Each structure stands twice: as structure tokens, then as C-alpha cells.
Amino acid sequence: MNNSADIIQSALNPAAVEAAHIARLWWIFFWVTLLIFALVTLALVFAFVRHARDATSEPQIIGEPDARSQSRTAAVVWSLVAMTVAILFALLIIDFFTGNKIYAAPDANALGIKITGHQWWWEIEYQNPQSSEIVATANEIHVPVGKPVKFELQSVDVIHSFWVPNMHGKKDLVPGHPTTTWFAATRAGEFRGQCAEYCGEQHAHMRLVFVAEPAPQFDHWLS
Numbered sequence: 001m002n003n004s005a006d007i008i009q010s011a012l013n014p015a016a017v018e019a020a021h022i023a024r025l026w027w028i029f030f031w032v033t034l035l036i037f038a039l040v041t042l043a044l045v046f047a048f049v050r051h052a053r054d055a056t057s058e059p060q061i062i063g064e065p066d067a068r069s070q071s072r073t074a075a076v077v078w079s080l081v082a083m084t085v086a087i088l089f090a091l092l093i094i095d096f097f098t099g100n101k102i103y104a105a106p107d108a109n110a111l112g113i114k115i116t117g118h119q120w121w122w123e124i125e126y127q128n129p130q131s132s133e134i135v136a137t138a139n140e141i142h143v144p145v146g147k148p149v150k151f152e153l154q155s156v157d158v159i160h161s162f163w164v165p166n167m168h169g170k171k172d173l174v175p176g177h178p179t180t181t182w183f184a185a186t187r188a189g190e191f192r193g194q195c196a197e198y199c200g201e202q203h204a205h206m207r208l209v210f211v212a213e214p215a216p217q218f219d220h221w222l223s
């Protein structure tokens, strides 16, 4: 195993199709909101500069704005409101389609891995139709690259949240409510996972190592 500095933990460095969809959504939101922030800042600076320039000239008597400037202001305000609604709606649609893609039904012949959350560690069990072939590890998950993996999640004590940012979003483990998540790693590497739901004093130490490796290497490790 590499030393911990080599282990990657970043939702913006996807190593699975699902994480790639999430990262793309994140970047769309980032660039759209950055552009709007820049435009609003520019408008603000422009208003300040114009006010400062006017303030140095002769004082003016402020009267009722004339009808033309009033209707111009109304047109600007309404078009900005319409643009805001259109942009928010577009982001909503993109978010909806991303959600559809990352929760598409799992492959029928996916590798089954059962994960049990404990205070404060992860119990990992590799499923096999032959019960004598089931193996268990703690805090370390190995998966073959390219093969879909279905994770069966459960907790035996409090609420935990399974999160390997390079692979997929978070999935909560609620006691009494087993759930599933699935993804396929697209490249080999060592990644870090983390419990993402505060679960007691040692929550911050509830980490796991996630190793994606070529199928032959994975088979060798499993055997």
C-alpha cells in the first residue's frame, strides 16, 4: 500500500462514471454562478464609478423620474428576473438528468459487496453464491476496474454515510433500513473513503481505503 499522501480523495477527480457525472454538474454550476457573480460585481463597480463621477459635479435637484426612464428601469428589472428564472430552471433540468444517470439500475451480474457501518469502522464482505467463498475485510475495499459493483449498505448502531468521493456521491446507512448503491471504477488507483455523517467521538477516524485494480490483480488479492 502507498503511503497516505498518495491516496486521492476528491470529488473533482472522478474515477467512475457516476463521479464524472457529478463532477460535470459541479463544474456547470461553478462556471454559471461565477459568470453571474462577475457580471453583478461589474454592474456594482460601474454604479459606484458613475455615482462618484456625478458627485463631483454640481449638486442636482432630484425630482420625479420621467416616464421614459421609469419604463426603461422596469424593462431592465423584468428582463433580469426572467433571466434568473430561466437560468435556475436550466440548472434544475441539468440536475434532474444527472440524478437519472447516476441512479440507473445496477447491472444484474454486478459484483456484490456488503458493507456494515460500525462505530467506528467499516466491515466489508465480498458476496459469493457459495457461502464458503465469502471473505471479509475491515476498512479496505478492493474492486476490479471496469466491473459494476453493487454495495449493500447497512448499519448496526447509528447513522453513518458511505462516501468515496472519486467514485460516487454519499449514501446514508440508517439502522434498520438496508440500502444499496452501485458504480464501476473506470481506472485503477488508491482512493480514500470517509464516513460523511457525524456518528460519535471517533467519526473523523472512520475512513477507508478504496483500491481499484485490474481484474487479474483483484482476483489474486481476493484468493
Ligand SMILES: [Cu+2]
Pocket (backbone or CB within 6 Å): 117, 118, 120, 159, 160, 161, 195, 196, 197, 198, 199, 203, 206
Ligand atoms: Cu460513521
